[in-house]
Amino acid sequence: MVELVPGIGVYLHKDQFQNALNKAAPVVSPRAKTDSLEIKRDGKLVSRYLVSVFFFLKQQLANSSLTNSDMAQYPALNQELVDAVIAFSVCNSDTSRGEILRAMRASQKSKRCNGKKSDKTVA
Numbered sequence: 001m002v003e004l005v006p007g008i009g010v011y012l013h014k015d016q017f018q019n020a021l022n023k024a025a026p027v028v029s030p031r032a033k034t035d036s037l038e039i040k041r042d043g044k045l046v047s048r049y050l051v052s053v054f055f056f057l058k059q060q061l062a063n064s065s066l067t068n069s070d071m072a073q074y075p076a077l078n079q080e081l082v083d084a085v086i087a088f089s090v091c092n093s094d095t096s097r098g099e100i101l102r103a104m105r106a107s108q109k110s111k112r113c114n115g116k117k118s119d120k121t122v123a
Contacts, residue, residue, distance in 0.1 A: 004050075005091070010084035016053050023049050024092040043093030044103035050085040051107055054078075062111040066104055 002017040004010045012020070023046045026039045055061040055077065065074040066082055082104075089100045 004084045005087045008080065008084045008087065010081060012053065020046055020050055020053075020088065021092065024089075041093040041095075043089040043095030043100050046093060047085055047089040047100045047104050048107050050088065051104055054081045054085065058111050061108055064108070066101065066108065 001011040002014055004012050004017070004020075024041050024043070026041050028037050028039050030037055051061070055064075061077075063074055064077045066077060068076045068079060085104070086097060086100055089095065090097050093100075
């Protein structure tokens with residue numbers, strides 16, 4: 001087992017940790033309107049992967065919120081896990097915290113929408 005972020009107390013299996021690091025690996029892409037190349041590390045991809053690792057049950061992710069906000073319609077996920085995913089994604093990428101949260105919410109929202117679609121029956 002490997003600690004995801006030192007000092008937080010969230011652990012992953014060694015293979016899953018290596019997969020997360022591989023998702024954070026730099027990707028070379030051409031810049032728009034120039035002939036130069038840009039090297040980026042995508043934290044959104046990392047955060048989506050880690051969310052799928054920690055919250056593998058579709059129902060658990062679909063029927064929950066990322067934060068403990070009073071305005072949240074669903075109960076909050078484990079905040080230690082959410083904070084660890086965000087911290088790891090920010091530290092190992094060039095993506096901002098806000099973009100990572102947006103990607104995590106989009107992943108969560110897609111689980112909700114896919115769950116609603118599968119609940120409908122064709123008559």
